């Protein structure tokens with residue numbers, strides 16, 4: 001938890017309490033439904049919570065922001081971001097129901113009220129959002145195809161509405177066709193070795209016409 005405060009020192013007491021509570025909730029639920037590997041659960045704050053919050057360093061969301069987390073799995077990056085931005089609304093989607101069971105239990109255990117979950121493939125989601133966040137779900141071309149038409153027209157943030165994707169490693173081949181992409185190195189924000197190759201990829205997307 002100190003790790004989160006190191007990079008986000010202005011959290012409220014309520015946010016601190018919620019971030020702290022994440023550990024016991026995930027430890028408990030992960031024993032019943034495995035959503036986080038054993039190694040990762042020991043490093044939950046580094047590998048999951050702080051990594052998810054890399055998106056917050058790149059693009060602090062406004063009040064009323066509408067965010068879709070595609071393939072949220074056990075709730076990453078959506079749950080840490082929902083704690084960070086209690087006035088924004090988060091829609092967490094996954095095609096596997098038992099993963100969302102963990103998300104629903106964690107959300108209830110935390111008392112977070114700005115998260116909605118849907119058990120569905122993202123292709124079947126019909127809303128529009130300021131940003132679509134994700135980690136470890138699909139290569140960018142597939143992801144862009146899946147999320148077509150889900151971006152809101154009105155721009156409310158300094159970065160253009162679109163995808164904010166947590167990715168790692170060499171992305172030159174995967175992203176070569178996207179002229180408008182911006183890559184943010186998380187090592188510019190966080191000093192831990194884990195972030196050495198980690199990035200946030202911002203890809204502006206056209207709104208639904």
Ligand SMILES: C[S@@+](CC[C@H](N)C(=O)[O-])C[C@H]1O[C@@H](n2cnc3c(N)ncnc32)[C@H](O)[C@@H]1O
Nearest residue numbers: 071072073076094095096120121122135136137
């Ligand atoms: C490797 S997990 C990543 C989970 C989480 N984002 C994380 O980083 O911890 C990929 C998740 O994407 C989900 N997924 C894959 N394709 C999807 C689709 N088309 N629509 C919704 N969820 C999808 C899978 O069910 C799985 O839970």
